[in-house]
Amino acid sequence: MAIKTKALLVLLVATCMQYFANGEQQVPCFFIFGDSLSDNGNNNNLQTQAKSNYNPYGIDFPNGPTGRFSNGRVTVDFLAELLGFKEPVPPYANTSGSDILKGVNYASGAAGILLESGKRLGDNIHLEKQLRNHRVIYSRIVRKxxxxxxxxxxxxxxxxxxNIGSNDYINNFFLPDLYTSSRIFTLEQYTNRLIRRLSENIKELHESGARKVVLVGLGALGCIPRFTSRNGSCVDEFNEAAFLFSNKLNSEVNTLNNKFTDSSFIFINSSSALDLEKFGFTVADTPCCRTREDGQCVRNETPCPNRNEYVFYDEFHITEAVHRLIAIGSYDQIKPLVQHSTNPPLQ
Known part of the structure; x- marks a missing residue:
């Protein structure tokens, strides 16, 4: 088993090395909207349980804990590297000076498309507020x-x-004791509501200059350890919700492309097609770190040593190794969007 695991790890490293090579910056800036899968520090100073700026988060990140919900880098960090950026895109909470000309990460742990999603954990920066923050950055770029x-x-x-929407289900619709959504709407009605709201936000981005937009579908929400630990099986209704959302989002992307012919919108859902066993991920239903009641890592506990074999770091969030593979799969689909954007960034 040890020999097989080592061979698979070599395969993983070889696969990644062919992608992560130094190259020219392919786009002048990279803007990120989302939740804890992309958050890199925006929640650090919020009054919320949804924060990860403590050990053992960041144990494999060069600077230690930063607010990333993983043991190391997350998908957007790897995407930035694949796009030729020398440094990760900074969080909105830490932007200053000319950094904004290279892009901003607005993502917030526990955030959803809807204002109320995830609020049971405390404050978060929901998608509409992320758009408001982008308007601030847009105004600064106009002046610059x-x-x-x-x-x-x-x-x-x-x-x-x-990349947003999972909290609208796991931290809203599927918590009937805390939210009324499932009593007011059917799953399809609720999903339609999410897609309409998301589409309105994307149209606002278009008005402020966005012409190359990636919209990410949801992975198998019912197969994360928080839910599989109940009986060892994935929760079908959660997976059905994710599948429904992704299908409707894919259709909406087609609508946006037909409506805004000066723009390119791409739907991706790389996580749903990953062959994780091929790359040596042997543990998919147990988190790498010991978790507290809310599913996040217990502070200052030592995580598992074989992190490259684990799919999940805590009960909700994936490991750096999985983020890396998702980034590679995403980049393959994004390349047509950026291949003609070779103008050097402004200094």
Whole structure:
């Protein structure tokens, strides 16, 4: 078993090395909207349980804990590297100076498309507020570049990445004791509501210059350890919700492409097609760290040593190794979107 695991780890490293090579920056800036799968520090100073700026989060990150809900880097960090960025895209909470010309990460742990999603854990920056934060950054870019026309010309070449929606189910719809959503709407009605709201937000991004937009579907929500630990099986109704959301989002992407012919919208759902066993992931139903009642890692506990074999770091969030593979799968689909955006970034 040890020999087989070592061979699979070599395969994983070899697969990654062919992608992660130094190259020119393919887009001038990269803007990120989402939840804890993308958050890299925006929740650190919020009054919320949904924060991860403590050990053992970040145990494999060069700077230690940063607010990433993983043992190391997350998908958008790897995507930034694949796109030629020398540094990770900074969180909105820490942006300053000319950093904004390279992009901003607005993602927030526990955030949803709807304002109320995830609020049981405390404060978060829901998608509409992330858009408000982007309007602040847009205004600063307009001032820096000398007008809205120049700003939009610059932003037209940038990449926008939106990965959000899971908390609208696991921290809203499927908590009937805390939220009324499932008593007011059927699953399909609720999902339609989410897609409509998300589409409105994307149209606002278009108005401020977004022309290259990636929209990410949901993975198998019912197969995360928080839920499989109950009886060892995936929860079908959670997976059905994720599948429904992803299908409707895919259709909405087609609608957006037909409506905004000056833009390109891409739907991706790389996590749903990963052959994790091929790369040596042997533990898919147990977290790598010891978890507290809310499913996050217990502070300062020592996590599992064989983290490259685990799919999940805590009861909700995947390990750095899985994030890396998702980034590679995503980048393969994003390449057509960015291949013509080779103009060098402004200094």
């Amino acid at each position: 570049l000398g007008g809205s026309r120049k700003a939009k010309e610059y932003l037209n070449k940038c990449l926008y990445y939106v």
